[in-house]
Every structure is written in C-alpha cells, then in structure tokens.
Amino acid sequence: MNGEGFEAKVAQGDKVKAGDVLGTFDSNKIAAAGLDDTTMVIVTNTADFSSVGPVATGSVAKGDAVIEVKI
Numbered sequence: 001m002n003g004e005g006f007e008a009k010v011a012q013g014d015k016v017k018a019g020d021v022l023g024t025f026d027s028n029k030i031a032a033a034g035l036d037d038t039t040m041v042i043v044t045n046t047a048d049f050s051s052v053g054p055v056a057t058g059s060v061a062k063g064d065a066v067i068e069v070k071i
Contacts, residue, residue: 041066
C-alpha cells in the first residue's frame with residue numbers, strides 16, 4: 001500500500017497524553033487491498049516506565065484503552 005490510507009498524527013519525540021490520536025488508517029482501503037487491519041501497539045522503551053501492559057485484547061472500539069503505561 002506504500003503508505004496509502006495511513007496518516008501519522010505525531011512524530012518521533014512528540015509528547016503525547018491519554019486520548020491523543022497517534023495515527024489513523026482507512027480500513028476500507030486496507031480491506032480493498034485484501035489485507036487484515038489488525039493493529040499492534042508496541043512500546044520500545046519499557047525500561048523507562050514503572051509498568052507497561054495491556055488492558056484489552058481482541059477487537060476494540062474507537063476510544064477503548066488498549067495499553068496502560070505508568071511513569
């Protein structure tokens with residue numbers, strides 16, 4: 001898809017808070033390409049936090065919490 005249908009809303013180094021939109025994707029474009037729209041959430045600097053873990057698994061709706069990061 002070469003980035004088509006995806007848009008980053010933040011850049012590396014940006015500070016984010018709960019509720020901030022990190023990125024968007026067009027699920028219709030993904031489906032039209034014959035692909036799965038499963039989305040992974042990855043925190044690569046877990047050592048910088050006291051706790052990082054999932055709060056939801058499986059299908060979630062817009063606005064649902066999926067991960068909790070404690071400072």
